[in-house]
Amino acid sequence: MAATATDILSRIAELSDAAFAAFCDDIGGMFGVEMHSARQKVETSTVRAVRDSFKKLSVVHLTKADGAVNGTFHLVFDHGGLFILSGVIVMLPESRILEEAKRGSIEDATNLQDAAREVGNLLVGSWDRIFREECPGHGHFVKTGTFLGKPWEKPEQIELQSDTQVVVVTYEMGIESYPDFTCAAVFPSAVLEGFGEDKATQAEPAPSQTPAAAPQAAEKPAQTQPAPGPVAPQPSGVFFPQPGAAGPQPAQEPSPAPTPKPAEPAASATPASQTPQATRTPSQDTGNSSSPATAGPGPGPQIASLEPPVPEAAGGFLPPTRRSPLVDAGMLPSELAGAQSRASGAVSPGGFAFLDAAYIQSQPPAPLAEFLATPASEVMEKDVVWAGPEDTVQDVIAKMQQQNVGYVLIGVNGALEGLVSNSNIQSAVSLYLRPMFAKWHRPQDDATLGVKVKWIMSRPVRTVRPDATLASMIETMRRCGGRCLPVVDAKGAVQGIVTVFDILLRVLESDKSISFKGRPPQAPALLI
8 A cells, every 4th residue: 555645754753763762862872072953844846946055065865775765866965064074984083173164265175075974974874773673674775875965966976967856855053162064865766666665565566567678678778867977076065975875876778789699599498497417516527527518418508607606505604715795995994894795785684785595694603702701800900000180291191001901091089980991092192202203302302201191192082891702802993993992890890801902811811822921911002
């Protein structure tokens, strides 16, 4: 049963509410900020009407939908949203975020392109999760590209035209201490044509869809006009296609039908069920010494696959000799998680399309599964070093060198406020304080040692609970880029810290042939 236009507007607005709310929760949890969103309006209009809310620099995340929503829709943030969200993601100083949110240029936006793309990845991930949970018939969402600039000057780059009919759900969104900004979900009417219909209605084929209609379908592409060619880069905006995903591409003319070979007219008309020996492999016919191209009495030549066979799983696990899939090293971590398979265009059940189905369906060996389930309480270093926010860089350096640690927690009376690492110290002090540059040392270089650590510490601090598994901690470090996770209880009291060196030590300890003496360092030595 087809849904009415009012039902579609109401349902798509409810799902958009939940999806943007989930995005706000995800950002708030990852970066320790308060974030909110509130729907302003939902309406059916043309793209021309959307321009009023997004006249200045904007960011547009093109999202390919499959399922109940079928086609490309757009998630748009205005000038403020572009710079505020990107700045929060990379933890820029608040003053710089506020300045760029007011007067940021296209050059400033381009400098934040990786952060803007990562915002889009998180956003589409939140939307996909909500639709998967609350929208029957949903397939998946994949971000195909990110546009930075003024999208209405070159609408073909975002696959929208001024007269396109769209459903627009507009929101006001905000993050604490920053001004609110506007965002919207823009759905072309074509992508909502099957939205809200019963699954049985969607699955029922039309009576006219018979094999006899195939010749007519083959004639239609010839009437399709090719899309405009690639657009030259313009200073008003930059489009960043998603690695591994299909972005805006010109239409391709259909290839002419191949001319059948006179010598083999019967091969194409012979049913596959009548030629079982045509697929026989040499291993199945050990008595025939001829090559695969001539083996077997079946009609037509046999073609041997050039791909080496993938060894079958033994006991439910893939052998270690199987070939690793190709992974684009230029992709962001979360882009890998949502990438489309280049071979089939399908997305795997776990979201990692660059892994094959056998890998996804297999389970880790029992020893590895047991190892990854190790709780943080068994891995963490319980002896932690503290410093106050008013302590100087020189004070913290002294503590690091005395205690042979690479991380110092910053706070008062056990209340965690920040974290200082070797990297923070190296970035804060003058280069000429290092031994290799000692001959160029100047008196003013010593002033950098007097900087208070509250100005250089990392914050907010990502923490884990004592029962967090090793697998979850590895994933947190991979996603967020940190190498140290304080362990806190339910009341927020620090119980210890887990560093990447603690995890690597556990990996080595699992090999009984390796033994250790003494306590390994938390980080490389601080050469200052």
